[in-house]
Amino acid sequence: MNNRPRTLFQKIWDAHVVSQAxxxxxxxxxxxxxxxxxxxxxxxxxxxxxSLQVRRPDRTVATVDHSxxxxxxxxxxQDALAAKQLDMMYANARDFGIRIYDRMSDKQxxxxxxxxxxxxxxPGMTIVCGDSHTSTHGAFGTLAFGIGTSEVAMVxxxxxxxxxKPKTMNVRVDGILANGVTAKDIILALIAKIGVDGGxxxxxxxxxxxxxxxxxxxxxxxxxxxxxxxxxxxxxAPDETTFNYVAGREFAPKGADWDAAVARWRQLPTDDGxxxxxxxxxxxxxxxxxxxxGNNPGMGIPITGRVPDPDAMGxxxxxxxxRKALQYMDLQxxxxxxxxxxxxxxxxSCTNSRIGDLRLAANIMKGKRVADNVRVMVVxxxxxxxxxxxxxxxxxxxxxxxxxxREAGCSMCIAMNGDELKSGEYSISTSNRNFExxxxxxxxxxxxxxxxxxxxxxxGVVTDPRSVLS
Amino acid sequence: xxxIKKFTGKTVGLPSTDVDTDQIIPARYLKATDKKGMGEVLFxxxxxxxxxxxxxxxxxxxxxxxxxxxxxxxNNFGCGSSREHAPWALQGYGFQAIISTQFADIFRNNSLxxxxxxxxxxxxxxxxxxxxxxxxxxxxxxxxxxxxTLGLPDGRRVEFPIDPFSKECLLNGVDELxxxxxxxxxxxxxxxxxxK
Numbered sequence: 001m002n003n004r005p006r007t008l009f010q011k012i013w014d015a016h017v018v019s020q021a022x023x024x025x026x027x028x029x030x031x032x033x034x035x036x037x038x039x040x041x042x043x044x045x046x047x048x049x050x051s052l053q054v055r056r057p058d059r060t061v062a063t064v065d066h067s068x069x070x071x072x073x074x075x076x077x078q079d080a081l082a083a084k085q086l087d088m089m090y091a092n093a094r095d096f097g098i099r100i101y102d103r104m105s106d107k108q109x110x111x112x113x114x115x116x117x118x119x120x121x122x123p124g125m126t127i128v129c130g131d132s133h134t135s136t137h138g139a140f141g142t143l144a145f146g147i148g149t150s151e152v153a154m155v156x157x158x159x160x161x162x163x164x165k166p167k168t169m170n171v172r173v174d175g176i177l178a179n180g181v182t183a184k185d186i187i188l189a190l191i192a193k194i195g196v197d198g199g200x201x202x203x204x205x206x207x208x209x210x211x212x213x214x215x216x217x218x219x220x221x222x223x224x225x226x227x228x229x230x231x232x233x234x235x236x237a238p239d240e241t242t243f244n245y246v247a248g249r250e251f252a253p254k255g256a257d258w259d260a261a262v263a264r265w266r267q268l269p270t271d272d273g274x275x276x277x278x279x280x281x282x283x284x285x286x287x288x289x290x291x292x293x294g295n296n297p298g299m300g301i302p303i304t305g306r307v308p309d310p311d312a313m314g315x316x317x318x319x320x321x322x323r324k325a326l327q328y329m330d331l332q333x334x335x336x337x338x339x340x341x342x343x344x345x346x347x348x349s350c351t352n353s354r355i356g357d358l359r360l361a362a363n364i365m366k367g368k369r370v371a372d373n374v375r376v377m378v379v380x381x382x383x384x385x386x387x388x389x390x391x392x393x394x395x396x397x398x399x400x401x402x403x404x405x406r407e408a409g410c411s412m413c414i415a416m417n418g419d420e421l422k423s424g425e426y427s428i429s430t431s432n433r434n435f436e437x438x439x440x441x442x443x444x445x446x447x448x449x450x451x452x453x454x455x456x457x458x459x460g461v462v463t464d465p466r467s468v469l470s
Numbered sequence: 471x472x473x474i475k476k477f478t479g480k481t482v483g484l485p486s487t488d489v490d491t492d493q494i495i496p497a498r499y500l501k502a503t504d505k506k507g508m509g510e511v512l513f514x515x516x517x518x519x520x521x522x523x524x525x526x527x528x529x530x531x532x533x534x535x536x537x538x539x540x541x542x543x544x545n546n547f548g549c550g551s552s553r554e555h556a557p558w559a560l561q562g563y564g565f566q567a568i569i570s571t572q573f574a575d576i577f578r579n580n581s582l583x584x585x586x587x588x589x590x591x592x593x594x595x596x597x598x599x600x601x602x603x604x605x606x607x608x609x610x611x612x613x614x615x616x617x618x619t620l621g622l623p624d625g626r627r628v629e630f631p632i633d634p635f636s637k638e639c640l641l642n643g644v645d646e647l648x649x650x651x652x653x654x655x656x657x658x659x660x661x662x663x664x665x666k
Contacts, residue, residue: 157651416498
């Protein structure tokens with residue numbers, strides 16, 4: 001037995017290596033694959049072409065989230081292409097014996113919301129999905145990462161993947177977040193610091209007092225956007241917060257199995273003295289609410305900051321990128337974003353659509369009205385989140401404030417389903433990507449926390465949430 | 471997958487850094503359930519205006535860029551979404567290799583699975599290649615995977631790294647799914663040992 005201290009990543013990796021040939025990537029066993037309608041059709045076609053079955057239907061779970069409309073579920077789907085894609089997902093699930101939460105299911109939702117809430121996501125697992133935000137599940141101390149469609153087919157057919165071992169990076173966030181500063185601001189600040197390629201080739205482990213203090217939802221928000229910093233995966237060691245979240249959920253172990261599982265999970269945290277390939281530190285005490293001004297998630301500033309000047313950039317490619325982004329966003333260098341008009345506020349996505357996120361937004365909007373000229377969409381991450389919010393009366397708060405209360409899905413995060421910005425419109429969005437056209441062709445996205453989004457919804461302009469929090 | 475050994479091709483430059491897969495193929499084209507027609511929507515919003523007419527200033531719309539098979543792209547090409555539609559679109563258009571200083575992890579994996587060669591070069595070579603592509607509309611580069619070298623017009627050859635397994639797969643058209651299927655015994659043993 002090797003007694004060298006190991007990281008959380010190394011322990012999960014070691015436990016899942018099926019074999020490792022010289023000069024070849026490892027064959028890595030995958031405990032759970034989540035499947036959705038957009039990145040799976042060609043994978044199932046591949047299986048059919050080769051007369052293959054799904055090796056472990058019991059380790060495969062499907063839902064529909066990307067292309068489904070968020071209007072009334074009893075209405076027919078207007079987009080014929082989307083309808084065809086959904087029907088294909090249902091047919092594939094049926095033909096290959098995979099459990100599916102379809103459009104009418106009361107457990108449907110964004111894959112990265114339903115995995116954890118159903119208790120499918122458990123510490124120590126390897127989890128993949130044809131979706132880059134699979135890193136979300138790392139919040140539970142899993143090794144979870146996004147894969148392409150060819151790899152979806154490989155996992156369907158063999159439950160394994162060929163994987164080169166990534167390097168490790170430790171992101172330490174110590175300190176206490178000020179009022180009005182959230183998990184979203186931690187991750188936006190980190191990406192602004194390391195850049196959108198800062199984590200490339202690495203599995204990131206987040207640690208430190210500010211991470212420990214986060215709820216599972218906050219931890220999911222942080223791990224979710226690991227990919228926006230280029231990281232292969234993001235993970236957080238499991239602790240009591242993790243176990244309390246998982247306990248009692250539908251697919252969580254029960255009784256003696258639960259006790260055995262927790263005992264196993266307690267062995268997962270990184271050993272004292274284990275080394276990482278890179279270490280980054282972030283001071284939680286110094287963080288402010290963050291907002292993005294450009295066309296990648298690394299183009300972010302504290303909300304009281306100023307839009308940077310391309311002429312101040314050293315590297316000519318960075319200079320050109322910033323100039324292009326400011327032109328697309330129609331923003332001026334040196335200016336504050338506070339007070340900038342907003343057309344749409346989107347509260348949702350696998351980053352910030354869980355009950356805790358909706359509570360934050362509702363707390364600010366309670367008894368208030370959104371600005372007249374602003375469209376505000378609140379899109380819960382799953383039908384279970386939706387029901388929970390309705391039990392708490394959050395839907396009433398949103399509706400009375402003048403916001404739209406929608407059915408669960410990815411919605412305006414990726415704008416495949418008809419929920420989209422018009423060209424030239426500005427959004428404050430709790431989602432994860434501000435790429436050109438991401439929320440609709442010509443749309444201009446500013447990423448921020450649910451608090452900043454809700455505060456800006458009320459005023460109709462970019463607003464520091466601390467100005468409305470008591 | 472078709473084996474790749476060596477090829478020479480028309481080369482164009484797209485120096486923008488951090489080109490994300492939403493630019494390579496916008497999400498509204500992801501409702502396809504097969505791989506057909508992806509090349510036509512490659513870089514759609516950069517390539518076409520609101521009326522669907524080609525934007526003349528975009529590199530792929532310039533007459534000299536037609537039939538290009540090698541793209542010199544900016545740093546961190548292919549970041550963002552895991553959509554394999556991105557390499558499908560690049561390949562559908564006709565590209566066989568992309569050269570950059572760094573690729574996003576998932577994009578690189580997806581490209582290798584489809585025989586689209588991601589070539590990493592150092593910063594200095596990258597700048598030279600971008601300059602060459604900007605100056606010479608007829609620029610051609612040659613790629614030799616066996617020797618892992620890129621041939622420049624002045625006769626210089628630049629080495630590029632690629633891991634031995636990927637190289638083997640590309641040279642021989644080895645299909646990774648087939649490779650995994652042949653290891654079923656090992657997978658079964660693992661499942662038994664781990665009661666999975």
